[in-house]
Amino acid sequence: MDKFIVSARKYRPQNFSTVVGQAHITTTLKNAIRNNQLAHAFLFCGPRGVGKTTCARILAKTINCENQTPDGEACNTCNSCVSFDAGTSMNIHELDAASNNSVDDIRSLVEQVRFAPQAGKYKVYIVDEVHMLSSSAFNAFLKTLEEPPPYAIFILATTEKHKILPTILSRCQIFDFKRITNNDTIEHLQEICDKEKIQAEKAALHVIAQKSEGCMRDALSILDKIVSFSNGELNYSNTLEHLNILDEDYYFKMLNYMQQQLLSEAMLLYDEINRKGFEGDTLLEGYSEFIRNLLVSKDAKAAVLLEVADDFKQKYLQAAQEIATGWLIAALNLLNEAEINYKQARNKRLHVELTIIKLCYLLQAVEMVNNEGIVSKKKIVETARPVAFKSIQPIRVKEIEPQVIADAVIKKTAEAKLIIEEPKAAEKIIRQTEQAVPAETKRPLGSLDAIRKKVSAQNKNGKEVKDLTEAELKICWEKFIEKLTAKKNHSAVTNFKDAVLKIIDNNSIEIITESNIQQKFIEQERAELVNDLQDFFCNRQLTYNVIIIEKEATGEMVEKPLSSREQYLKIIEEYPLVKELKDRLRLELDY
Secondary structure, eight states, X not given: OOOXXXXXXXXXXXXXGGOSSOHHHHHHHHHHHHTTOOOSEEEEEOSTTSSHHHHHHHHHHHHTOSSOOTTSOOOSOSHHHHHHHHTOOXXXXXXXXXXXXXXXXXXXXXXXXXXXXXXXXXXXXXXXXXXXXXXXXHHHHHHHHHSOOTTEEEEEEESOGGGSOHHHHTTSEEEEOOOOOHHHHHHHHHHHHHHHTOEEOHHHHHHHHHHHTTOHHHHHHHHHHHHHHHTTEEOHHHHHHHHTOOOHHHHHHHHHHHHTTOHHHHHHHHHHHHHTTOOHHHHHHHHHHHHHHHHHHTSTTGGGGOOSOHHHHHHHHHHHHTSOHHHHHHHHHHHHHHHHXXXXXXXXXXXXXXXXXXXXXXXXXEEEEEETTEEEEEEOOOOOOOOXXXXXXXXXXXXXXXXXXXXXXXXXXXXXXXXXXOOOHHHHXXXXXXXXXXXXXXXXXXXXXXXXXXXHTBOTTOOBOOOOOHHHHHHHHHHHHHHHHHTTOHHHHHHHHHOEEEEEETTEEEEEESSHHHHHHHHHTHHHHHHHHHHHHTOTTOEEEEEEOOOOOOSOOOOOOOOHHHHHHHHHHHOTHHHHHHHHHTOOOOO
16 A cells, blocks of 8 residues: 655645746746856745745756756756655755754854765755744854855745844845735646546635635645545535535525514524534624625626635625625624624624624614715614694784884984883882881892801801811821821821921911922822811811922931941951952852
8 A cells, every 4th residue: 555645745846837826936046047147045935835945945956957958947857856856965955943043053054065065066055934043043144145155055935034134134035925826726726636536626626725825735735634534525515514614505595684684584594503513703704704705796897806616606796786885884894893802702602693683684774875976874763853842822023114113213302201101010019018128137139148158167067167277287187197107007107297287378288298209198198188187177178288398408417327238348348358258158148
């Protein structure tokens, strides 16, 4: 029984012409070989599984080939090519920088560069995952990379170009590999299936290409797994089952239920999907992609962006014409928010069901308005009903002609008469009542101010406000310090004792401190201190303000105690043998 070799190794390209999806790089390299314009250092960067290491090996084999073809390809028949394919060539050295990233590994590589090749023109050094090298290893590599011997060529490969030092980038010819398109992946998979005599459906290969996300190695690995799973028959259903992907028919059913606002049917369909083992995030992610494809299908120009199997394209185009663009945009927005918040949700199922409910009734919540060619969303709200006020009958006033008014205004001053009308009956009664009230009982409006002052001068218990004096303030202050002492807040007690009090008026006090720290300690107790001051003086308007006045530095010298280290330094200055004793006994000081 032959030993099984995975497709990624078995069908690895051996010539530039067999490399898939990187024509811009293979053409450049072939022209450089044919015109003898090879650089001494290359940097191949790009996503995983797109052919960086493969192109590096093909380049190493081609430049040492003894019988190159006119278009710059290796012959695969000479001794150099045969030894290279067998893995016995001495002209190629591969280093995995992920596991050999130290300075010593690079130094050993640099030492090998000094020896010329025994056969062939060039010695090629391929350093894979070069971004994993340490900064010191990069620096040890700089000089050799800048001025290598004429027979040495370095090919660096990486997936993270931004991690490489600029000094390395400036010494290399950089080639950016791109992701392999779905069409190129499908064609290559179809070729392998034909060689291996595997029956494969085009839709199944399209699903594999989508799942691989432009990585050929991943696509070949998925192909091997599904072929083993399905016993050599690759069809659409077993591919979906193996890759844990929902059939697109479920999405079309869900869309139909939502358009008809059949909530119960949509919930039952989600329950069926859930019982099949698909998690809620799988449904949200797949349905978001489905809505995106419908949105793309609305316009014939953008239909080229529709990355689905050919069997489903017509179905997408037909469904897209039946659904409003506004609904698709609003649904995509809802699904995006639900997908972001899925991880934070405790009840995952309820979270997905709430999203389905919103999508089912989305037509009732949002209306799309076309305003001069600009489509915008408008929320549909119930019409607001006005408050039923009692209708007031309007007063009819007899209209007077303007000419009559003008004639009445323009009169001779001699005809003007002063007419004093007698007060009406109601006014007479009021005036008589006012005259009946004695003058002593009448209180002017200003008496209310006196009442307010009297009320504000009393606290809620009805006590009179105490006068704010220095003696009373000192008693209150000492009581508050005793309260802080009982709480064992010694730092605050010290700062409160050092503070200086000053009375501004009967409702305000000024507390003078010496530093910002002292001010903060007093401000920390503001709520309790204000309450105690107001209770003591029975004055709810009493407040205080803390200010800082730093003392001027005096010229007096203050004696400061020496620390343990300072005492030790003073002792060894006077007695040097103490230091020698400490060093011999290997003693350590406890500073």
